[in-house]
Amino acid sequence: MTPFATRGLYAITDGPRDDLLDVVTQALAGGARLLQYRDKTTDHARRRAEASALQRLCRSCGTALIVNDDVALAQAIHADGVHLGREDGELAAARAALGSQAIIGVSCYDSIDRARAAVAAGADYIAFGAFFPSPTKPHAPRATPELLRQSATFGVPRVAIGGITPDNAPSLVSAGADFLAVISAVFRAPDVRAAAQRFAHFYPSDRDPR
Numbered sequence: 001m002t003p004f005a006t007r008g009l010y011a012i013t014d015g016p017r018d019d020l021l022d023v024v025t026q027a028l029a030g031g032a033r034l035l036q037y038r039d040k041t042t043d044h045a046r047r048r049a050e051a052s053a054l055q056r057l058c059r060s061c062g063t064a065l066i067v068n069d070d071v072a073l074a075q076a077i078h079a080d081g082v083h084l085g086r087e088d089g090e091l092a093a094a095r096a097a098l099g100s101q102a103i104i105g106v107s108c109y110d111s112i113d114r115a116r117a118a119v120a121a122g123a124d125y126i127a128f129g130a131f132f133p134s135p136t137k138p139h140a141p142r143a144t145p146e147l148l149r150q151s152a153t154f155g156v157p158r159v160a161i162g163g164i165t166p167d168n169a170p171s172l173v174s175a176g177a178d179f180l181a182v183i184s185a186v187f188r189a190p191d192v193r194a195a196a197q198r199f200a201h202f203y204p205s206d207r208d209p210r
């Protein structure tokens with residue numbers, strides 16, 4: 001298991017692309033502290049091969065790899081953890097499959113009650129959002145920074161997601177976001193490494209781009 005960083009850029013991949021390993025390498029070089037493999041396709045063979053390759057890459061950089069949605073894939077490739085939304089199964093089942101050391105993150109959308117319940121059930125981080133209009137998920141429920149403040153004492157890292165850019169990130173960092181989870185503004189940027197660095201700069205004590 002790769003140790004779980006507690007703050008910084010949480011880069012999330014943006015689906016099938018031929019240069020996946022290359023752009024993830026750039027994001028890690030720019031200072032991403034957590035990586036999520038997010039691919040909503042049903043091409044199981046490609047997903048497994050890509051997730052395995054990313055796990056090797058992340059391990060070599062000391063960055064934990066989280067698999068979105070798919071506990072079985074996370075288990076098969078020995079990922080560091082899984083991210084679960086409301087459609088993705090129970091946390092207890094994921095914990096039983098992946099073990100006590102696995103990083104299990106839970107989507108809480110705009111709900112402080114869901115966040116409280118997730119922590120009580122053993123979530124390792126909670127995620128709120130979307131905070132801004134998201135090019136990736138335009139119909140995602142909208143959240144406010146108040147949720148980050150209200151969850152300050154919950155005892156697990158708080159992740160902000162949804163339409164986050166270097167320009168709008170400061171309001172989330174000052175409200176207490178431990179991680180900025182970003183898809184488009186990192187992986188659709190012309191220079192992925194430079195884009196990741198811009199987000200890493202919001203966490204200066206944790207800045208040592210690889």
Ligand SMILES: Cc1ncc(COP(=O)(O)OP(=O)(O)O)c(N)n1
Pocket residue numbers: 010012036038068069083084085086087088105107127128159161181
């Ligand atoms: C860090 C993080 N936060 C939220 C999500 C969204 O999860 P979910 O609601 O299950 O939606 P999909 O990503 O599966 O479309 C996430 N993936 N990561």
Ligand SMILES: Cc1ncsc1CCOP(=O)(O)O
Pocket residue numbers: 129130133134135136137140161162163164181182183184185
């Ligand atoms: C998966 C997800 N859940 C809420 S918004 C979102 C997508 C985030 O992507 P982007 O950074 O491109 O807005």
Ligand SMILES: [Mg+2]
Pocket residue numbers: 068069083084085086087088
């Ligand atoms: Mg999901």
